[in-house]
Amino acid sequence: MIEAKNITKIVKSGGADLKILNDVNLTVGDGEFTAIIGRSGAGKSTLLYVLSLLDANFEGEVFVAGNKISQLPDQERVEYRLQNLGFIFQEYALLPELTATENVALPFLMRGLGKKQAFQNAKEALAQVGLEKKTENLPATLSGGEQQRVAIARAIAGKPKILFADEPTANLDSVRACEIMAIFLRLNRGGQTIILITHEDELAQMTHRIVEMNDGKIISDKQIENPRVNLCAKHKIS
Amino acid sequence: MDLNNLRIGLLLGFWQLKRANAWTTFLIVFVMTLTFLNLVVVSGILIGLVQGSSDSYQRQYSGDILVDKNPFTKYISKGNDILSAAKDSKEIEAASARYLEGAVVQSDFTKNIKANEVTPQAAATIAGIEPVDEDRVTGLSKLVVAGKYFDRSEFNSAVIGSGLLAEYNPNAILGETLKNVVPGSKVRISVNGGYIDLKIKGIVKSKVGDVNRRIYIDRDYFTQLYGRSINNPNEIAIKISPGVRPESVKLLLQAAAQENALVQTARESQGSFLKDIEATFSLLGGVIGGIAIMVSSITIFIVIFINALTRKKYIGILKAIGIKNSVIAASYLAQALFYSVAGISVGLMLLYGSIKPYFDANPINFPFSDGILAVTATGVAWRVIILVGATVAAGILPILFIVRKNTLNLILGRE
Ligand SMILES: Nc1ncnc2c1ncn2[C@@H]1O[C@H](COP(=O)(O)OP(=O)(O)OP(=O)(O)O)[C@@H](O)[C@H]1O
Numbered sequence A: 001m002i003e004a005k006n007i008t009k010i011v012k013s014g015g016a017d018l019k020i021l022n023d024v025n026l027t028v029g030d031g032e033f034t035a036i037i038g039r040s041g042a043g044k045s046t047l048l049y050v051l052s053l054l055d056a057n058f059e060g061e062v063f064v065a066g067n068k069i070s071q072l073p074d075q076e077r078v079e080y081r082l083q084n085l086g087f088i089f090q091e092y093a094l095l096p097e098l099t100a101t102e103n104v105a106l107p108f109l110m111r112g113l114g115k116k117q118a119f120q121n122a123k124e125a126l127a128q129v130g131l132e133k134k135t136e137n138l139p140a141t142l143s144g145g146e147q148q149r150v151a152i153a154r155a156i157a158g159k160p161k162i163l164f165a166d167e168p169t170a171n172l173d174s175v176r177a178c179e180i181m182a183i184f185l186r187l188n189r190g191g192q193t194i195i196l197i198t199h200e201d202e203l204a205q206m207t208h209r210i211v212e213m214n215d216g217k218i219i220s221d222k223q224i225e226n227p228r229v230n231l232c233a234k235h236k237i238s
Numbered sequence B: 001m002d003l004n005n006l007r008i009g010l011l012l013g014f015w016q017l018k019r020a021n022a023w024t025t026f027l028i029v030f031v032m033t034l035t036f037l038n039l040v041v042v043s044g045i046l047i048g049l050v051q052g053s054s055d056s057y058q059r060q061y062s063g064d065i066l067v068d069k070n071p072f073t074k075y076i077s078k079g080n081d082i083l084s085a086a087k088d089s090k091e092i093e094a095a096s097a098r099y100l101e102g103a104v105v106q107s108d109f110t111k112n113i114k115a116n117e118v119t120p121q122a123a124a125t126i127a128g129i130e131p132v133d134e135d136r137v138t139g140l141s142k143l144v145v146a147g148k149y150f151d152r153s154e155f156n157s158a159v160i161g162s163g164l165l166a167e168y169n170p171n172a173i174l175g176e177t178l179k180n181v182v183p184g185s186k187v188r189i190s191v192n193g194g195y196i197d198l199k200i201k202g203i204v205k206s207k208v209g210d211v212n213r214r215i216y217i218d219r220d221y222f223t224q225l226y227g228r229s230i231n232n233p234n235e236i237a238i239k240i241s242p243g244v245r246p247e248s249v250k251l252l253l254q255a256a257a258q259e260n261a262l263v264q265t266a267r268e269s270q271g272s273f274l275k276d277i278e279a280t281f282s283l284l285g286g287v288i289g290g291i292a293i294m295v296s297s298i299t300i301f302i303v304i305f306i307n308a309l310t311r312k313k314y315i316g317i318l319k320a321i322g323i324k325n326s327v328i329a330a331s332y333l334a335q336a337l338f339y340s341v342a343g344i345s346v347g348l349m350l351l352y353g354s355i356k357p358y359f360d361a362n363p364i365n366f367p368f369s370d371g372i373l374a375v376t377a378t379g380v381a382w383r384v385i386i387l388v389g390a391t392v393a394a395g396i397l398p399i400l401f402i403v404r405k406n407t408l409n410l411i412l413g414r415e
């Protein structure tokens, strides 16, 4: 369970103070698949950075499984992310000099695994997202959808407590987007907690819960009784 | 920093290097190679100039040990005691006693002199030597560039240093050199108020002034001409056997010479002049080397800094996926280390594979010495350590600076 309490973030913009997060409170339970939607500039990404410890400059507190994780020093946040959190960026965010396997293996190595084991785990993670044939490719030789799947493999490889994804399908066509969603749905069925930002209503409809933001505030928070998981059924990746 | 972090850092650095642009890598390594050579070769040549001159002084003039007359005396006393001690010692391979007198020498003296002409003349040192002994110590016969060396005891014949001849010294002023002297010509030397004519047998050429401005004649002829005793040489050059320390031979000779002569190793006998030049040149070499190190450090700094700046985003991503700062730093450290080690390795191969052999075979022709390339293993080792240290420091600095920045700002390219 992740809990954000009274999150406020103020930035300076043109000399004036701008509240880009305004007293946000959000609790996401274990195994929940939550979508955050809202207009561009609403503060979705900003909130996700706060929750995932990528940002440290905010007021309020963040708890994971009851432990306060906000205000940790920089290197402890890095370690916490390694052990507990997965993050998927809109722009794939792979290291260009590393092959798919090496990109995914890196966090395994950091957790202390030997090179052989880390590579094996990385290949298994890549197989989970349907990339068993592209393990030795450099990112530049992969399509956008494939790169995003490598990024997902890297994020989920360590079985994080919470998986964050910031518009992971924004740069992809609807077929690729559905492939990605299918992976998320499968992970979630396996118990993975996921917080996903999306612009696309269709994708949001597949989750359990839709949180809508505007002007740095949560303006609505709806449970979905019947997630429409079948919207993408035909693209499911086994 | 724990070992696992170091291991991952090295691996990450290796991956990045492996897929870096080959030309960029080549260029950086090339710059490192040049820096290393600059560091070794420039100071090596500067010091080599002096060392070359010091080497030829020892080889062609003083031998390993020079027994000299005491200051304020005319000759060595009891030279025979010293020579027989030298003969008896297994540590001494050869000894050559030299007997010296100053003289004025003339050439072209048979020609009819016109009213406005003067006979070419020069001041020279006449050296009486035992030709075989001298050759064994200094290899004087190998310095002959025209004509021949003495065969056996020859009276009335001389071997002349090229420093006294105008043909070998186009820039010398009149009054310093003789003209038209070739093997077979005669020169006239002043002796005890009178003169004597010598037939020139050969011409020797050396960069050591003391060798190059002498006229060599046979010892027995010399003692007869000047009425000098064989027991009173002016100097005795000693060549020691291979592997023997000069200091121990010096003691042995001192015991034989007692107060009758001054016994000095080759180095001591050179006086402070060469040592001062050597110190000056090595300081100069140090300054030039220091600048070379600074330039290469700045180069590496800029290369790594720009590389890191363009990779800020990826550094941020690394932090975002849980890679510690120390690992990221180690990956760049590995790259800086690779650049310097690769550059130095190429430099070492060039140095010992071609540059050093080249200079050994073709010494630089300086007026006072044959410039060799003075490089010692320890000197090179020190420069390697300094260069690696400097590049590693220069390579790691920009990373320590960047890696500290806020993860999010790095990824989003803020700041
Ligand atoms: N460091 C900052 N300095 C100034 N303004 C900022 C900063 N970070 C975010 N903002 C502003 O805060 C607002 C919210 O940004 P955020 O990226 O969270 O929006 P978003 O909801 O993710 O939008 P989008 O859907 O376009 O990604 C935007 O107007 C943005 O310009």
Ligand SMILES: [Mg+2]
Residues within 6 Å of the ligand: A044, A045, A046, A166
């Ligand atoms: Mg956003």
